[in-house]
Amino acid sequence: MFRLGKxxxxxxxxxxxxxxxxxxxxxxxxGFGVDEEELDSRLNDQSIRALRQEQQTDTNVIxxxxxxxxxxxxxxxxxxxxxxxxxSELLRERLPETAKSVTLSLALGWALSFALVxxxxxxxxxxxxxxxxxxxxxxxxxxxxxLSVLFVMSRAPARLVLALIVFPNVYRYVRNLLLRSASQxxxxxxQAKGLGNFRIxxxxxxWPAAPQLLALGGVSVSLALTAAIPVEAxxxxxxxxxxxxxxxxxxxxxxxxxxxxxxTVITLLANSxxxxxxxxFRPSAA
Amino acid sequence: MKQHRFRIILVVISLLGAIxxxxxSGSELRFCLHSEPKTFNPLLAEDDSSETIRYLTGGVLIRxxxxxxxxxxxxxxxxxxxxxxxxxxxxxxxxxxFSDTTPFSAEDVGYTVRQLMDPALHSPTADSFRSGExxxxxxxxxxxxxxITFPAPIAGLDKLFDQVGIMSxxxxxxxxxxxxxxxxxxxxxxxxxxxxxxxxxxxxxGSGKQLPYIESIKLDIQQNRDTEILRLLRGELDFINSLDAxxxxxxxxxxxxxxxxxxxxxxxxxxxxxxxxxxxxxxxKKEWFRSTNFRRAISEAINRDDLARIVFHGHARPAVGPVSxxxxxxFNSKLQPHPFDPxxxxxxxxxxxxxxxxxxxxxxxxxxxxxxLITNSGNKYRERMATMIQQDLAGIGIKLNxxxxxxxxxxxxxxxxxxxxxxxxxxxxxxLDPDSQMNIWLSSAENHQWNPNQKSPATNWEAEIDKxxxxxxxxLDSRKRKTYFDQVxxxxxxxxxxxxxxxxNALSAVSPSVHNAHPVVLRPQVYWNIDQLVLGNEVxxxx
Numbered sequence: 001m002f003r004l005g006k007x008x009x010x011x012x013x014x015x016x017x018x019x020x021x022x023x024x025x026x027x028x029x030x031g032f033g034v035d036e037e038e039l040d041s042r043l044n045d046q047s048i049r050a051l052r053q054e055q056q057t058d059t060n061v062i063x064x065x066x067x068x069x070x071x072x073x074x075x076x077x078x079x080x081x082x083x084x085x086x087x088s089e090l091l092r093e094r095l096p097e098t099a100k101s102v103t104l105s106l107a108l109g110w111a112l113s114f115a116l117v118x119x120x121x122x123x124x125x126x127x128x129x130x131x132x133x134x135x136x137x138x139x140x141x142x143x144x145x146x147l148s149v150l151f152v153m154s155r156a157p158a159r160l161v162l163a164l165i166v167f168p169n170v171y172r173y174v175r176n177l178l179l180r181s182a183s184q185x186x187x188x189x190x191q192a193k194g195l196g197n198f199r200i201x202x203x204x205x206x207w208p209a210a211p212q213l214l215a216l217g218g219v220s221v222s223l224a225l226t227a228a229i230p231v232e233a234x235x236x237x238x239x240x241x242x243x244x245x246x247x248x249x250x251x252x253x254x255x256x257x258x259x260x261x262x263x264t265v266i267t268l269l270a271n272s273x274x275x276x277x278x279x280x281f282r283p284s285a286a
Numbered sequence: 287m288k289q290h291r292f293r294i295i296l297v298v299i300s301l302l303g304a305i306x307x308x309x310x311s312g313s314e315l316r317f318c319l320h321s322e323p324k325t326f327n328p329l330l331a332e333d334d335s336s337e338t339i340r341y342l343t344g345g346v347l348i349r350x351x352x353x354x355x356x357x358x359x360x361x362x363x364x365x366x367x368x369x370x371x372x373x374x375x376x377x378x379x380x381x382x383x384f385s386d387t388t389p390f391s392a393e394d395v396g397y398t399v400r401q402l403m404d405p406a407l408h409s410p411t412a413d414s415f416r417s418g419e420x421x422x423x424x425x426x427x428x429x430x431x432x433x434i435t436f437p438a439p440i441a442g443l444d445k446l447f448d449q450v451g452i453m454s455x456x457x458x459x460x461x462x463x464x465x466x467x468x469x470x471x472x473x474x475x476x477x478x479x480x481x482x483x484x485x486x487x488x489x490x491x492g493s494g495k496q497l498p499y500i501e502s503i504k505l506d507i508q509q510n511r512d513t514e515i516l517r518l519l520r521g522e523l524d525f526i527n528s529l530d531a532x533x534x535x536x537x538x539x540x541x542x543x544x545x546x547x548x549x550x551x552x553x554x555x556x557x558x559x560x561x562x563x564x565x566x567x568x569x570x571k572k573e574w575f576r577s578t579n580f581r582r583a584i585s586e587a588i589n590r591d592d593l594a595r596i597v598f599h600g601h602a603r604p605a606v607g608p609v610s611x612x613x614x615x616x617f618n619s620k621l622q623p624h625p626f627d628p629x630x631x632x633x634x635x636x637x638x639x640x641x642x643x644x645x646x647x648x649x650x651x652x653x654x655x656x657x658x659l660i661t662n663s664g665n666k667y668r669e670r671m672a673t674m675i676q677q678d679l680a681g682i683g684i685k686l687n688x689x690x691x692x693x694x695x696x697x698x699x700x701x702x703x704x705x706x707x708x709x710x711x712x713x714x715x716x717x718l719d720p721d722s723q724m725n726i727w728l729s730s731a732e733n734h735q736w737n738p739n740q741k742s743p744a745t746n747w748e749a750e751i752d753k754x755x756x757x758x759x760x761x762l763d764s765r766k767r768k769t770y771f772d773q774v775x776x777x778x779x780x781x782x783x784x785x786x787x788x789x790x791n792a793l794s795a796v797s798p799s800v801h802n803a804h805p806v807v808l809r810p811q812v813y814w815n816i817d818q819l820v821l822g823n824e825v826x827x828x829x
Contacts, residue, residue, distance in 0.1 A: 030691075030694070030695040030698060031691075031692065031693070031694025031695035031696075031697065031698045032694070032698075033698075034694050034697040034698045034701065034702065035697075036693055036694075036697065037332060038697060038701060038732070038733075039697065039701075039711075039733065040332065040410050041713070041722060041723055041725050041726050041733055042410035042411075042413055042414055042716075042717070042722055042725070043408070043410050043413050043725065043732075043733075044413045044416055044725060045725070045730075045731060045732050046408070046416075047408035047409075047410075047413050048732040048733070049732070050408045051408060082324075083322055083324060084324045084325060090475070093475040093476070094475070094476065097476070149512070152510065152512070152513050152516070153512075153516065155520075233509075234510060235510075236476075236507070236508050236509055236510055236513065237476075238474075238475060238476020238477050238507070239476075242476060243476075246322075249692065249693075249694075250694070251694050
């Protein structure tokens with residue numbers, strides 16, 4: 001219970017710090033507090049001054065942040081300056097899209113990685129291992145933007161791009177972990193005694209590697225979330241990644257701070273969950 | 287057994303074909319918005335996407351005919367401007383209803399104008415009507431007659447109503463109840479806006495059939511222009527309203543029947559020098575930039591024909607001044623683009639004491655002439671133009687450094703810190719009337735970009751422009767206005783505070799399945815006659 005409390009406190013502190021850091025970075029970025037609309041020749045001087053006045057309300061980061069936190073406690077996440085809509089509404093619309101993409105990419109990336117590694121281990125075929133390594137190496141070399149453009153041009157489902165970004169990163173670790181686990185003396189002994197392949201794989205290779213695999217699971221969530229930003233922006237997927245891109249370009253303080261916090265919370269929750277689960281696995285594995 | 291399977295496959299294929307055909311028969315026009323619409327409120331629309339939706343859904347009292355550039359009656363069957371240009375009286379069309387069946391009356395016009403002129407509403411549409419201090423008076427004279435009196439005369443008042451989508455005073459649906467050809471039926475944030483035909487739209491064709499012909503419009507929110515082109519070529523979109531030269535040529539090479547070049551548009555590309563006295567530039571550079579000879583010399587050293595030919599693939603024309611040749615009435619036809627003449631440029635520079643020594647141009651104090659030109663990053667045309675200007679200026683010994691900045695940083699420099707030397711940007715012109723350029727030409731204006739917010743005009747020629755711009759705005763006689771604005775154009779040509787480079791052509795692409803499309807130079811280029819457009823599968827039904 002104490003351990004869980006410590007995790008929650010750490011998450012809370014990191015999120016609060018992440019939020020203020022995000023706000024500070026945006027505040028000091030060149031072009032903060034200006035609006036493209038100012039160049040509209042139809043606007044008269046009073047309107048331009050009113051527009052500028054509106055932008056000046058959030059110039060002090062500390063004041064902004066405390067006011068923001070106070071409003072957040074009442075469920076108000078502020079209004080997006082660039083999209084002129086409540087941030088809570090935008091998050092409600094966009095989060096499910098990103099959740100779908102990230103979940104699908106994690107499921108596919110992990111499934112593909114496991115399938116290739118297990119196939120290589122069970123068949124003891126170097127060609128399968130080589131195939132997996134070449135494919136993952138090739139995908140690792142391809143920038144997310146290039147993959148996105150290729151998918152758009154070939155009309156392939158854009159959500160799969162994320163899976164191809166997750167796969168090579170996961171594959172390398174899974175391969176190394178399971179290979180090391182498979183070369184342990186007790187596994188060789190079990191094979192010599194004629195235990196079934198499935199049983200050896202499940203209880204003597206996968207089970208001992210479970211804590212590390214769970215830790216990798218946490219990392220892969222943040223990897224998929226980070227990759228979602230350029231992929232959604234390039235493939236026109238209406239998720240929070242696309243929103244973050246627009247918020248950064250438009251210096252949208254409320255939107256960007258909220259998105260920073262959301263991404264931080266998800267990343268930390270995923271990592272904490274994998275750590276806690278990993279710790280739960282350890283005693284039985286030992 | 288094999289034969290049985292084959293039959294099942296055939297049935298499945300036929301069913302799929304039938305479903306596809308049914309889906310396509312719904313007469314849906316598809317094109318793209320390049321960003322999320324910020325609002326559906328017609329009075330607040332200022333971004334391109336919101337303006338597109340306003341055009342397709344909003345009913346207006348008067349429309350500017352995009353072909354003839356004249357005002358034509360829409361919801362107002364007649365109007366009269368009186369009281370020295372301060373009052374406009376509208377006679378409204380009878381029997382018109384909003385999309386939710388609420389009847390349309392003079393009260394709705396009064397309500398819309400009251401909302402529009404709310405001092406707290408800082409929208410470009412509203413600002414076009416703010417000619418002086420004081421309140422706007424609205425008198426509902428009868429169910430179908432309304433008089434609006436502004437505190438000061440407004441030049442070109444009737445055409446300004448082209449931008450005002452009338453809202454209902456009584457409808458519970460508020461701004462979603464519309465008088466235009468379509469109404470918003472569905473909006474999925476980040477994905478699309480679906481418009482459905484307004485069942486109460488008042489217009490009918492010659493045979494009495496209610497307009498518009500097309501059942502619905504799906505506006506896909508698509509930022510990526512490459513994807514948009516691909517989708518058009520695959521037949522997933524029906525048109526692209528505005529295209530860059532490169533994309534235009536790509537479409538032209540693949541299917542020439544789709545590509546439409548309507549000719550030179552109202553938009554211009556220009557550069558200017560920072561003449562702000564308080565800017566953090568060295569004094570000798572401020573002196574260069576304030577010199578008419580220096581600006582004229584830079585202008586003459588730039589080969590505009592090459593910019594149009596190479597950067598815009600021939601789909602642009604050397605610019606003359608603040609008004610494009612496409613603006614039939616207001617363009618000063620006496621003026622010609624500044625010729626490319628490096629020899630004359632050097633002569634002008636020598637009048638100010640500049641000398642070309644060892645390939646480097648130096649001022650009287652011996653400073654080598656070097657300055658930076660900022661422009662917005664990601665705009666490949668401006669980046670290419672800057673590179674060509676760099677080469678042209680190198681020819682007269684000037685070193686030009688190109689700096690690309692993201693838009694917010696660039697705006698900060700040209701409007702707040704004034705920490706820049708020269709800037710290359712474009713002017714998107716939606717309005718034909720020079721009154722829309724008041725905030726650019728008045729020396730006291732925020733958008734007088736080379737030297738904004740002057741307490742009193744810094745130069746005699748700026749004082750003269752102030753006088754002429756105010757004079758043209760205070761008279762209703764269009765001939766007099768034209769004479770005044772012609773003089774403004776002449777001063778701008780002579781002094782070159784803005785060095786106008788090119789006017790881009792209005793390029794668009796329209797699928798052959800869209801009939802009655804006649805792309806024009808004024809926005810919205812392709813769908814200005816949206817209620818007359820017909821899709822291929824609708825032609826038979828129409829006739």
